[in-house]
Amino acid sequence: MKKLYAVLGDPIGQSMSPIMHNDLFSYYQMDAAYHPFQVKSEDLKAAILGLRAIGISGFNVTVPHKSTIIPLLDGVDELAMSIGAVNTVVNEDGRFVGYNTDGLGFLKGLSTYLPSISDRKVLVIGAGGAARAIYFTLAYNKPQVIDIANRTIEKAEELIEACPFEVSSRALALNDANNHLEDYDVIIQTTMIGMSPKVLEQPLMITNLNPHALVCDIIYNPLETKLLKEARQRGATTQNGLDMFVYQGALAFEKWTGITPDVQRMKENVLKQLGGTQNVNR
Template identity: 65%
Template structure:
């Protein structure tokens, strides 16, 4: 019987996950299908009950469900529990177990482009589930400075307070972060702002951006967000969300199948579907 996998989110139409994972199932000879499911907040619990009834083998979780899904699962991986967000679920012996591959997926993708994080002064923009995962993983890597900014500063403060790894850090509002943007070597944008169809949105101004800095945006559709375009025009090196997306997807695929997939093939598949070259 064909195994069912999927991804839930709202919106979800933009997701490249079905194309990427179904290609992997085909090349590795796995009798399975991966489907995108549009699930609104108010229908999340019903969707998980439906997955249980169907015996879904595993699924990914994207915005806005990464935190809300936790009470609906049977078990949590320790890292996912510490982060307080889940992006990958495995169905194992009748139980749904939640994992978080966002942070590790992001750092793996970042290290394809940046040789070391130890000497970097870093700013993370946003304070949602992805931001928390990336913040904790970056903190473990031990950068020189790891600040975080958000429109609601209290959410950023909570991430700093609850991070299990000690690192010099401050929680800032957006205006304060913009005023001292030249401080940072690496800026990581973790919010959905700039995602299709709202492609002209940007979470902050790059007026004070330091030339030669590195700006990474976890949005991958479009391939170049307004933030990245403006940062590139200011002389920054830029990276979109394709690398993170592919690496976190590879980690999820490995948890579901035990197979370490071909990263290059995954990235090529996504870029082909998006119709462009990664930055």
């Protein structure tokens, strides 16, 4: 009997996950299929009941449901619960158990550039759901510093206070972060600023950028945001969001199937769909 997997979100038409996972099912000769479902917030509970009824094997969750799905699940992994967001659900003998692979996916992608972050000073831009997953995961791995810069400084302060892992952190206004940008070894842009179609926007100026820094942007459409382009032109190493997207998907696939997938194949498949090549300065 064919196994069914899915992704729930609103909107959902832009998701690359169905292309990525269906290719993997074909590659590993698995009788399975992955479908996108647009689910309105008010219909989420009914959608979960429907997925239970059909015996879905697993599914992904994207905006705006990553937090609101938690009370509808039978169990939630400790890290996902501390983050307060779930992006992957596994049907474990009839129980829907939630996980968060976003932060771990980012960290795996980061490790291809930096073998260790233990002695690094990190700046996270943004204080939303993606920032929370990345911040908590990085804090667990104990870099020297993780500061958070956000348009609303109170949200950055709340994020720092909520973290269960001890790490040196400050909440900064965007202007303050920009004035001290040269202090950071790693800069991680976690907001949607710069995403297509608003490709000319960026969250802060980088005139004070350390040219030896690694600048990451979780956006992968476009593959090179305005922020990354300027950072590359200033000599910095840059990383777009493709690695995070692929690795979080690989971790989800492994949880569902027990198979560690070919990450390079996944990356090339997504790049093909985006019609580009990964433009980084290493």
